[in-house]
Amino acid sequence: MSTNLYCTKNDCFKENKKLGSVEYLIVHSPAVYPVIIRAQSGAGGGWYKRWNKPGVEKLVHGFIDDTGVYNFAPFTMSCWHIGNGWGNAHCIGYELCELETAAEFDRVWDNAVAHYAALCKQFGLTADKVIGHYEAHKKGIASNHSDPEPYFRRFGKSMTDFRAAVQTRLSGQANDKPAPAVTKTYNPWAHGTVCNLTPGDTLNVRTKPDADAARASIWPELGAGNEVDVIEAYENGWVKINIQGTIAYVNATYLKITGQATAEPAGYTEWAGMASGLGGSRLNVRTGPGTGHGLLSACSKLGEGNMVSVIGESGGWYQVRISNPTIGTHIGWVSKNYIKEV
Numbered sequence: 001m002s003t004n005l006y007c008t009k010n011d012c013f014k015e016n017k018k019l020g021s022v023e024y025l026i027v028h029s030p031a032v033y034p035v036i037i038r039a040q041s042g043a044g045g046g047w048y049k050r051w052n053k054p055g056v057e058k059l060v061h062g063f064i065d066d067t068g069v070y071n072f073a074p075f076t077m078s079c080w081h082i083g084n085g086w087g088n089a090h091c092i093g094y095e096l097c098e099l100e101t102a103a104e105f106d107r108v109w110d111n112a113v114a115h116y117a118a119l120c121k122q123f124g125l126t127a128d129k130v131i132g133h134y135e136a137h138k139k140g141i142a143s144n145h146s147d148p149e150p151y152f153r154r155f156g157k158s159m160t161d162f163r164a165a166v167q168t169r170l171s172g173q174a175n176d177k178p179a180p181a182v183t184k185t186y187n188p189w190a191h192g193t194v195c196n197l198t199p200g201d202t203l204n205v206r207t208k209p210d211a212d213a214a215r216a217s218i219w220p221e222l223g224a225g226n227e228v229d230v231i232e233a234y235e236n237g238w239v240k241i242n243i244q245g246t247i248a249y250v251n252a253t254y255l256k257i258t259g260q261a262t263a264e265p266a267g268y269t270e271w272a273g274m275a276s277g278l279g280g281s282r283l284n285v286r287t288g289p290g291t292g293h294g295l296l297s298a299c300s301k302l303g304e305g306n307m308v309s310v311i312g313e314s315g316g317w318y319q320v321r322i323s324n325p326t327i328g329t330h331i332g333w334v335s336k337n338y339i340k341e342v
Contacts, residue, residue, distance in 0.1 A: 029148035064115060110215065113162065165212070191227065192228045206250070207248065209238035278338055285299055318339050
């Protein structure tokens with residue numbers, strides 16, 4: 001899934017030169033680290049704000065960061081992204097935002113692998129047609145740049161690894177791995193709390209106990225302090241969890257498992273809520289249902305009118321999912337007194 005943020009004020013976009021046949025899919029990185037810039041946030045207001053104006057002599061088809069895929073131009077358009085007339089006319093290219101932590105990189109990687117695999121399917125290409133900017137230069141169809149290899153090397157990856165991941169996604173192998181052996185079954189279920197995350201990071205929630213599996217659609221990630229019920233542990237270091245009736249999987253490294261759940265939690269019908277009646281104040285978002293729990297580090301407060309998805313409740317508290325293109329998706333708890341149904 002991607003979001004269109006077309007750079008209509010960009011000179012390349014206004015030129016509107018048509019793309020020819022698609023021969024290669026180019027992987028870029030902007031080489032600005034340690035400056036952190038996402039598609040819509042960061043230094044300068046994000047890449048969209050930086051590039052959606054006249055006088056910017058470059059344009060890619062989009063940017064990919066840890067929050068998603070953002071299209072800056074349609075696939076029908078020839079973009080100025082590899083400094084070569086033939087290459088620009090026959091290649092689609094995306095920039096992978098250079099972020100700080102391994103968890104952020106993993107989300108960029110996951111989003112990019114899925115998107116490039118989808119592009120391969122759309123244009124009838126094989127994974128070997130996915131190449132880095134530096135590889136395009138070696139083929140004589142691009143300017144002399146080293147990206148994205150320096151970015152990938154910082155996290156122990158390479159373009160060879162990226163192509164292999166795309167091929168795995170294309171062949172469906174990521175979904176065909178045998179399930180790892182169960183090492184422990186919690187009966188009744190144990191209690192788990194998300195921990196050991198770098199400040200600001202979130203924990204990916206997968207559809208299978210494997211890092212290559214797709215992220216869960218309802219609960220794609222959890223924040224520090226979020227609580228779940230733990231059902232099983234596996235020999236590969238993953239655990240099966242229950243989140244308000246949804247079964248999913250996380251890496252046990254980031255979960256403190258304590259106690260036992262007294263009963264299987266009941267399902268909950270999700271509904272839309274809005275922060276209201278704050279009287280100029282802001283609403284605390286906590287890691288659990290009560291003032292004894294700390295503030296959620298990734299999203300500690302809500303303002304009047306902010307929207308949430310209410311996904312559970314306990315006593316005088318609602319469990320809410322907060323989604324924002326800038327901060328991503330996070331789960332926390334807020335007082336019932338300040339949330340109204342919309």
